[in-house]
Amino acid sequence: MKTPKFLLPVATAGVLALTLSACGGGGGGGTTAGADAEQGLDSRGPITYVQGKDNSNVVRPLIEKWNAAHPNETVTFKEQTDQADQQHDDLVQNFQAKNANYDVVSVDVVWTAEFAAKGWLQPLKDKMALDTSAMLKPTVDSASYKGTLYAAPQNSDGGILYYRKDLVPTAPTTWDEMMGMCSVAEQNGIGCFAGQYAKYEGLTVNTSEAINSAGGSVLDADGKPSLNTPEAKEGLENLAAAYADGSIPKEAITFQEEQGRQAFQDGKLLFHRNWPYVYNLAMTEGSSQVKDVLGMTALVGKDGPGASTLGGHSAGMSVYSKNKATALDFLKFLTSEETQKFYATQGSLAPVLGALYDDQELVAKLPYLPVLKTSIENAVPRPVTPYYPAVTKAIQENAYSAIKGEKTVDAALSDMQKSIESASAGQ
């Protein structure tokens, strides 16, 4: 008699817990995305803009400006952390939960294909079309998946070859030319060239740059790996050989952006591949040894300028958004000339509009713009694939071994090829 009574609350609790669990299960999957993409196309109202940490305070002034002009369609800013991985995971979680409050999100160029293929991003076509004619083509390509635009290119980024004007009067234009100048570095007792070769995302950037600059590509137009080509081999071989003969100093295997910048600023490198942000720091930081002798040029390739790997962010619209008409207007606002100019002057973010790179006022402020334009025009987006997380791991793992000489270039490329094939085959 007593025992069942005693157990009743416990049993109730158990059932409750199981019910709750059942509610939580079975998320994910983009099978209903088609229907979601048709919803709310004409609705207007308040929306939220989600982006990583606004370090240089560009987003808030822009949103204030928008809100003043659109009192009934206000934008709220949801700020994420400054860690790219955490931003990615936060977006994935909220998309999986079909969160209608993540209306417009800032998408790193390498996530576009993944999010598009999961059916989370609103295709920007037909009624939702966005005019991209004034934008640099590589930035548009990096925001597209299978020929459809899925996000509005917002800002771009490309690699720049920094060099010492005092030691090499004319900048090199090809890889062989640059390697020929390494004797100058040797005479001065400094390292010749370095990019980012620690095993992290930066190594994927540098490896794809080497392969693309030699005329190869990591993935072909269909998204299949194409690493078993002589061009890809030449690209990776360039890096491996330069590391083996000391043209790339041995400590570069531990370099991320900051360590490389430090070495270059301390006058320990003749050539350095890095992003545009280095310019301001190298010109202004007190400890910088290269203030008066800093040269900039496009990355070097086989017969001319190399193919930079494209960085930057796009603004995507969630398919679960309730107010897509407002969201589309906001995307247009973000890509307008005025906003793009503000991004460049306030946040040193490279614009996506080609015309701005020739704007005298801007160039006076950001002298690297002409070089960056060449860099971005010749840029190749990082491998555009929904399997990007697996692809980047496959590149890092094998390129790292190849550069260190633990594996031959042939074996590394063949393993890269097989790893990517396996990842795209699904499990």
Added chain:
Amino acid sequence: MATELGPTPVKEPASGGTPIHHGPKGVGEDNAIASQGKWASWLLAPTIVALAIVIVYPIISAIVMSFQKDAALDPVTGLFAEGGPAGLSNYTNWIFQQCAAPGGGTVACPPGTLGSQFWSATGTTFYFTIVTVTLETILGFWMAIIMARTFRGRSLVRAAVLVPWAIPTAVTAQLWLFIFAFEGIGNKLFNTTILWTGSEIPARWAVIIADTWKTTPFMALLILAGLQMIPAEVYEAAKVDGASAWQRFRMITLPLVKPALMVAILFRTLDALRMFDLPYILTEGSNNTTTLSILVVNQIRQGFNSAAALSTITFIIIFIVAFIFVRFLGANVVEQQTGAGKGKK
């Protein structure tokens, strides 16, 4: 714990509950016990629900997920579609390193896939666990013996020893990353040019040094608690009998501190087996410093279901290690409480 909690609410009214229930004894007390029991179970219910949601549901959900395939790309639409049931393929992917082949079927995981890293990650995890726990036990014991003595400035030493333990691991890792940088203080101080994060042996030792620095105080603290329970008279008696310092350590300190020591080692071992932040920040898992936890996190970005299988495997591995400790090495966490109580009496 459960056996102790059961009788407590029932016993209480017998001794302390009489002023409230003024009715005749016998029948009244029976009713009191029954209502108390019912009352207690209602009070316990929220806790049980909370535990079910926080612990039971994630474990079951992970196990269920681990038998599902990860979403794969539909070649026609270019969109991801649900994978469907996977059978054991997520587990064979890890244990037998069988990856999906392009044309269907499986191949041995090529280097560069996460599947190919399972056994090396398992080896790395155990390598880190064995080396760090051994070092931490020896150093921790030594620190505990120093802290147990009475001397001027003892509280200062105790506080100083605890500083590394108080710093969050992510901050520790970042600190050591600066120390182990090529141009960092480590190389400057010893006038070396070691690439700490550039090859296997230095990279592993960088992680071991940082981990030992951080967690030895934890070990020292637990061992210190054990040392302080040994009565001083035992040592005095041994001294009178003419035992040397080594004999006193081997015959008195070691056996008496063993229960506390085993618990400390067990805690540290379980902790070390799921090591994540130190190697993740210091080396990003390069040069054979990828632990099982890092592998799980990397896999989460590529597919949840396969990651669920891997975390289930990790869970089982840690469970087996804990079982061996409790069953064969006498690290009995549950009886520790009563044992200590008896010692005091």
